Amino acid sequence: MRKSKSLFITALIFIAVFFNCKDSKKTMTNSNLDENIEQKVDSVLALMNLEEKIGQLVQYASGGDLTGPESSRGNKEKASKIKKGLVGSLLNVATVKEVREAQELAMQSRIKIPLIFGYDVIHGFKTMFPIPLGESASWDLEIMKQSAKIAAKEAAASGLNWTFAPMLDVARDARWGRVMEGGGEDPYLNAVIGVARIKGFQGEDLSNKNTIAACAKHFAGYGFAEAGREYSTVNIGENELHNTILPPFKAAAKAGVATFMNAFNDIDGIPATGHKILQRDILKEGWNWNGFIVSDWGSIGELVDHGFAKDKKEAAIIALNAGSDMDMESHSYGAHLASLLEENKVSLANLDDAVRRILRVKFQLGLFDNPFKYCDEEREKNEIYTKEHLAIARDVAKKSIVLLKNENNILPISKNVKSIAVIGPFADDKNQPLGNWRAKATYNSAVSLLEGVKEKVDKNTKIYYEKGVELTIPTVKPGDNQFMIPLKMNTEDRSGIAKAVAAAKKAEIVFLAIGEDAYQSGEGRSYTNIGFAGLQNELLEAVYEVNKNIVLVLSNGRPMDISHASEILPGILVTWHLGSESGIAIADVLFGDYNPSGKLPVSFPRNVGQVPLYYNQKNTGRPYSDIHVTYAGYDDSKKTALYPFGFGLSYTSFSYNNLKVDKETINADGKIILSVDVKNTGKVAGEEVVQLYIRDLVASIVRPIKELKGFEKIMLQAGETKTVSFTIDKEVLQFYTSNKKWEVEAGEFLLFVGGNSTTKLKRKITVE
Numbered sequence: 001m002r003k004s005k006s007l008f009i010t011a012l013i014f015i016a017v018f019f020n021c022k023d024s025k026k027t028m029t030n031s032n033l034d035e036n037i038e039q040k041v042d043s044v045l046a047l048m049n050l051e052e053k054i055g056q057l058v059q060y061a062s063g064g065d066l067t068g069p070e071s072s073r074g075n076k077e078k079a080s081k082i083k084k085g086l087v088g089s090l091l092n093v094a095t096v097k098e099v100r101e102a103q104e105l106a107m108q109s110r111i112k113i114p115l116i117f118g119y120d121v122i123h124g125f126k127t128m129f130p131i132p133l134g135e136s137a138s139w140d141l142e143i144m145k146q147s148a149k150i151a152a153k154e155a156a157a158s159g160l161n162w163t164f165a166p167m168l169d170v171a172r173d174a175r176w177g178r179v180m181e182g183g184g185e186d187p188y189l190n191a192v193i194g195v196a197r198i199k200g201f202q203g204e205d206l207s208n209k210n211t212i213a214a215c216a217k218h219f220a221g222y223g224f225a226e227a228g229r230e231y232s233t234v235n236i237g238e239n240e241l242h243n244t245i246l247p248p249f250k251a252a253a254k255a256g257v258a259t260f261m262n263a264f265n266d267i268d269g270i271p272a273t274g275h276k277i278l279q280r281d282i283l284k285e286g287w288n289w290n291g292f293i294v295s296d297w298g299s300i301g302e303l304v305d306h307g308f309a310k311d312k313k314e315a316a317i318i319a320l321n322a323g324s325d326m327d328m329e330s331h332s333y334g335a336h337l338a339s340l341l342e343e344n345k346v347s348l349a350n351l352d353d354a355v356r357r358i359l360r361v362k363f364q365l366g367l368f369d370n371p372f373k374y375c376d377e378e379r380e381k382n383e384i385y386t387k388e389h390l391a392i393a394r395d396v397a398k399k400s401i402v403l404l405k406n407e408n409n410i411l412p413i414s415k416n417v418k419s420i421a422v423i424g425p426f427a428d429d430k431n432q433p434l435g436n437w438r439a440k441a442t443y444n445s446a447v448s449l450l451e452g453v454k455e456k457v458d459k460n461t462k463i464y465y466e467k468g469v470e471l472t473i474p475t476v477k478p479g480d481n482q483f484m485i486p487l488k489m490n491t492e493d494r495s496g497i498a499k500a501v502a503a504a505k506k507a508e509i510v511f512l513a514i515g516e517d518a519y520q521s522g523e524g525r526s527y528t529n530i531g532f533a534g535l536q537n538e539l540l541e542a543v544y545e546v547n548k549n550i551v552l553v554l555s556n557g558r559p560m561d562i563s564h565a566s567e568i569l570p571g572i573l574v575t576w577h578l579g580s581e582s583g584i585a586i587a588d589v590l591f592g593d594y595n596p597s598g599k600l601p602v603s604f605p606r607n608v609g610q611v612p613l614y615y616n617q618k619n620t621g622r623p624y625s626d627i628h629v630t631y632a633g634y635d636d637s638k639k640t641a642l643y644p645f646g647f648g649l650s651y652t653s654f655s656y657n658n659l660k661v662d663k664e665t666i667n668a669d670g671k672i673i674l675s676v677d678v679k680n681t682g683k684v685a686g687e688e689v690v691q692l693y694i695r696d697l698v699a700s701i702v703r704p705i706k707e708l709k710g711f712e713k714i715m716l717q718a719g720e721t722k723t724v725s726f727t728i729d730k731e732v733l734q735f736y737t738s739n740k741k742w743e744v745e746a747g748e749f750l751l752f753v754g755g756n757s758t759t760k761l762k763r764k765i766t767v768e
């Protein structure tokens, strides 16, 4: 009897798999379900018992040996659950060997539903690209897509099929460590970058062996943690939610992102993980999105810590009803959903909906075709960290650098300069450039600044290298993961400063590599001091005493307070944490092999007291204190940014002329073409990011003084002029109005164009 039942099940799966082989080469779009996949999902769902359905909603972290002699008790338990079909996904398993081992266990389960394997592939897998905030400074959507594509290819070659990226949290508070992980302070920029990254990860066809499922996170509001305190509460109203926080997520849903992750925070008292309006009403129903939502790590269980559920059982009710489909590591669904169904506290319909969503993504990935399709040792050996990938990483890195100051054209410097001092804790650091969330990067594998400089200069150029100070006192062994382990700053050992001063004295120019450790930003890394930690200020002052010819090469994962340095130093390059090819990419810019083209995706504040600081503030009843007017907004500080959003210099200069509209009045469905002539007025070729901002002058709710609505990055030869056009239509002019709808309201709008968010070049239009 038993045997014949299992044969029957196998036959049904075979039928599902057979059809899938033929027709699964399609990526779902949000509103467009693939009939074929739906039928297969239904056929598998019909085979599943309650335990197996709940199992699909369970995600465990794992790593290491699941079944062999080294296997821990925890891993053995997980292995036995996988074999019983009680686990739907694993995270943090990331080699072909480990993935294969786990998938083999899943294939021993009754109906053999493959596991999906997730990992934080945030800015590269082994070939590291700039941290997402850095990459966003390139304003180059094509290269961001490209870097996500390579990250996906390497992850897929290592057995993975799902990344927990991109992070789409609009982030305006430099104290918040996770600023590094997203696209900065602007909703539009986050949206278009998010879509580019999703397309890079997922490609045209999720079932392709080189593509993986992406995850739009954290839904929603996490970037607005009060005072930048990690995991803190979020107090925002409907206007902020719809007009600022949700647009990148809406764009991601529209682009067909396979999964979403919810968030740790509450919004106005409702934890995101238990937020039905957000997850069910807005995302799943409102946006007609058909992927699945994974909780953030433990966030279902944390409903108890929020004081929103009395225990994990109640948390499971709230989260499932709210639309959280998969439980990452809180062990609430696995433990309680069966009894909750019996007690009628959760509905079978909600359970089935979650299972269906998860199965759908597994079908789209082609995992039912071949559960081991990502398990290819040859690919793992040959397709990761290749020369080709590194070359692209270098390209992305150089395009992500932002030149903030270049007094008297101190840069670029000649390759046969007589002498250079390369000074600072990051001057010869091969580890920091790899950044936080570095997936499988090899410790100490980046090109250091010193190495990059050495590769560029003439053989007669003298290079003096001195560290000057250690920024931190090690708290982990070299190579161990510093994730979540507090850093200890060095505040005492000054023994290297004298040597750094001696080096600076001998050199024509100093490259001063200071800033932030890779682990000063990222999850759990909120700081109240966003200036130079440890003894770096002392180093700067001491070096400056003897040599004023200094270029600050800033390492950073957030907008830092660099006010003092900016006042006294002639050159400043923002180099973020640039990834594997960091040093050589920086050297490309320092020596003029690449003309910098990056623009800030976040405002750089004058001091920590100004944050949260962002260009697209709402207008106030006292508009003369508008952030773009140099009024003192504080008694002790200006209100303006030190370096505004969208700002970045080039080795050439650009002028904007002849801004015009093809008509001045339209109705709400109309369209205006705005055009401008951009000229390279300098002596070398260069790229400019031409930015479009709008301002809605009178509206049913107070609107921002400026909002980015478009941009184009163009290359201009010296003396060349190009006309850039933008279409002004409903997409650009609409917002979430007091009617709680996306609408264009009649009235006057200003259209601004320029090279950064402070541009004053504008035209007025009217919507009738």
Ligand code: BGC
Pocket (backbone or CB within 6 Å): 120, 164, 217, 296, 297, 523
């Ligand atoms: C983070 C997520 C991440 C998850 C899995 C959580 O702590 O907030 O962004 O994807 O861990 O590593």
